[in-house]
Amino acid sequence: MRKIFYLLFFSLLTITLINIPSIDRVEASTTNQVIRFSNIGGGTGSEPYLYNSTTVEGLNVNGKTLVKLTDIANILGATIYINPYNPSEWDLKRNGQTLGFFVGDTFYYYISNYYIIDPASQSNDYYSIYFNGYTDVATQTINGTKYVRLTTAANQIGALLVSWNSTSQEARVFDWRVNGTTPLNDNNKYVVGGPWLPDWSSESSTHLSDHFVIGEFTDHSSSSVNPSYYSQLKMSVNQLQSIENVRYYYNNNSSFTPTSGFRSWYKNAHTSGSWDKSFHMRGRAWDAGEDWLYDKVYDEFSGSSSKPIYSDGGFWRTRVTNGLSQGYEIERMEGKSSKWLHLQRTPGYDEARLGP
Amino acid sequence: MGKVITMKLTKKIFILFLLSTIIIGGSIVLSLPITAQKNTDDPSNIINKYLEVMTTGNFEKDMAFFANVPVGMKPYITQTYSLPLEEAEKKGLVQKGKVDYVSILNEQRDFVISLFGEDAWLNTEYSLEKVNSPEVKEQWIEKSTKKIISEETGLSKLKNYWDKISEKEGINPEELFSHSKLASGKITNEKALKLKKIKDKYQDNEPVELQLVPFYELYKVNLTFNGADTAETGESNFYFYISNKHDKWSMFDGLHWNIPFEEPTGDI
16 A cells, blocks of 8 residues: 555656756856857947947857857858768858868867869869867767857857957857848858967968968058958959959950958957948958059949049949959949949849848 | 555545646646747737837836847947957856946947937837747758758768769768868969869769758838937937747847948948
């Protein structure tokens, strides 16, 4: 009799415990952390204004912020790929780039594969830009959920800035593809890097195309002013193709150096006359200082007319399709004492006022 | 003697019964409100409560309503303090402060009044826009059947696919997924180029894919004040978010809006 009642009691106790809502059990040193993802709303402050932002719940593990792999992929328009030959490898893929993390390891690697059409031979030159490094917190599974280091993942997949806002106590990721909870499309392929990569400075001579190297497109800030983003890079492969074309067709196949490629948020905010949503911060513009390059591309854009198309935002838009430069917009230079070529490709200003 | 044993046993049974009742009863009581709110809770309740709180401005009294919810935008953005996250972490600044909810909510309230008039919060209308939740879960799908499969099955099918491709192309499949240190720049190595081309050729036809699917409901609550969604100074699209992430409808993110867009004159 007594045995039956003990059995009944422990059965009821077990059922009750099962039915109590499960409580996530996390390590003692772990706390929740709001992570806000936002598009770039402009401004010149220590971070951009918020625009179409959304939040997720991340974790603070021993003072370092981690984000769910699923959340960062979902909001930044990336996909997740698990290596079938090594399921402990979790890849984030976006815009032609692969960023690979390994469970229980701080190691990560980055690859951007693309090709450039050699204007001289019209053959495809294949490029593979590879970096690897170590995060300060291992990639890990917590309560069955995949977590990666927020700064490494966001910076290296191509976000503009990852900041800490003390007023709202939020970690913030600013990226051109953020659009609330449904990311904007961007068909460009990019190459991304920055001072968070080991030996980044020694990568400056690595060729991104036949005649241009990483150092010619990186942010030109001083490391003392901007220690986290001073040599940041994000450049679209289309822009690399255009600069090779302009060099070959309009500069007699001779060398020239771009005066501006990618600009970090901080550099752009301190560049007098810059637009606070500049295409330089999107990796979709480069400048070259020579007057004649501007004039030649202007003539190409004009086609059979006297001028290119007058576009909003201070740009001239091309009248021709398949022009040799493959450019779409250049900055208007009327009234300026000296000219320079600022070249953008599609999507242009009207299509991407606030997008990638 | 027999009577004493029976009494002791009856007492034990009674205690056990009492304990079981307390545990089960407590469990039921704890779970009841969640179940009830899940079935009967209406998103409009939480929206009306938000509007009421913003109208009265008694934020200290209603602080529980905003507990653990991102507070939304601060109207005077130049007064917010920010630095790169990694620098903040190195300096030990992360999670060391507190959000001044009352101050920011007051600023938001006053900001709307300054743009739309004294009675702006009294004359507010809203529309609901259902959006995907920002937080998602993984789901493996067999592309041909659209059937949901387990991660184990997905990875197995993926491996079989690349094993067959590798056999057909005469390569070692693991080389396709190698992450060993590669030289950056133009690919001049014939084998590396071949592997890259094989991967490009076949990867779009993989039989399975890992999808990301929302797992709770989220509504963007779009607001108009005195019938206007845009202020004369250009601020527009005022909204906040509510969700049922925690099994009942609650605030998800505070008030946001778009700051005025200024056309550039160029892009130096």
